[in-house]
Amino acid sequence: MTGALRYLRMYGQLARYTLVRELSFRGNFLVKVSVEVLWLGILLAFYRVVFSKTSMVAEWSEPQYLFFVGCYFAMNGLLETLFLENCNEFSELVRKGDLDFLLLKPVDEQFLVTCRRVDWSTAPNVLMGVGVMIFSLVNMGWSFDAGRLGAFFLLFACGALLAYAFMVLLTATGVWLVRNQSMMELWWLFSSLTRYPREIYMRVAWAEPIGQFFTFVVPFLLVVNVPAQAMVKVLDWRMVAFTVAATGVSLWVSRRFFRRALRAYRSASS
16 A cells, blocks of 8 residues: 555656646647647537438437547547557667666656656546536436446546556567557557447448457457446446456556566667
């Protein structure tokens, strides 16, 4: 418990430092936030046009799909705020030898590599996503259900940890590839899968194996689909259990792989 509190305090100080640094360039911060607001507006306008031509998309009504979009936006914003910038910079740390300085510190290496900075310019995405979700729930006349709400928070946390585990796996390849920009582009490719409901892949014969693979083998489709579905559609406790189990396994695998990558690392002095 003492160790956890120590890391929590450390993370708070790191977050405070990056916020002060970000606000030193307020113009740049406001421009980045404005771009994210514009992107959400374009996304909502696109789906409004889609639902003006149909009442359902892959068995999701417009308010349900709007909740899904809000969940995706909040999840993506959370991951970009907490982890993405750090993971993108890992290959540069390896190439320049700056990783040596991080490994010398008496702190867990994975924590320091993946959590040392907070990208505050994408933090408003989380709030905007939450706003879209609340708006959709009001529109559909959702009645309060403590079980569904609790399941949603649990599954949203599991989705974030699943995505983090996958990000760590891609990041660790930088030890061998050094310049792994192409590997990190896979992150954007796979994250785009989470933008659409899983049912889309199940309605076409040739796409169904893709949906099954990214649900049960590389469970990336669980990141947004399962929490959104639990909140506004069917609360499937089997999928809840599977998501929790997949999260635990993914975190364990990513941790082992990251430790294996660090053992293979050759410092700048070697």
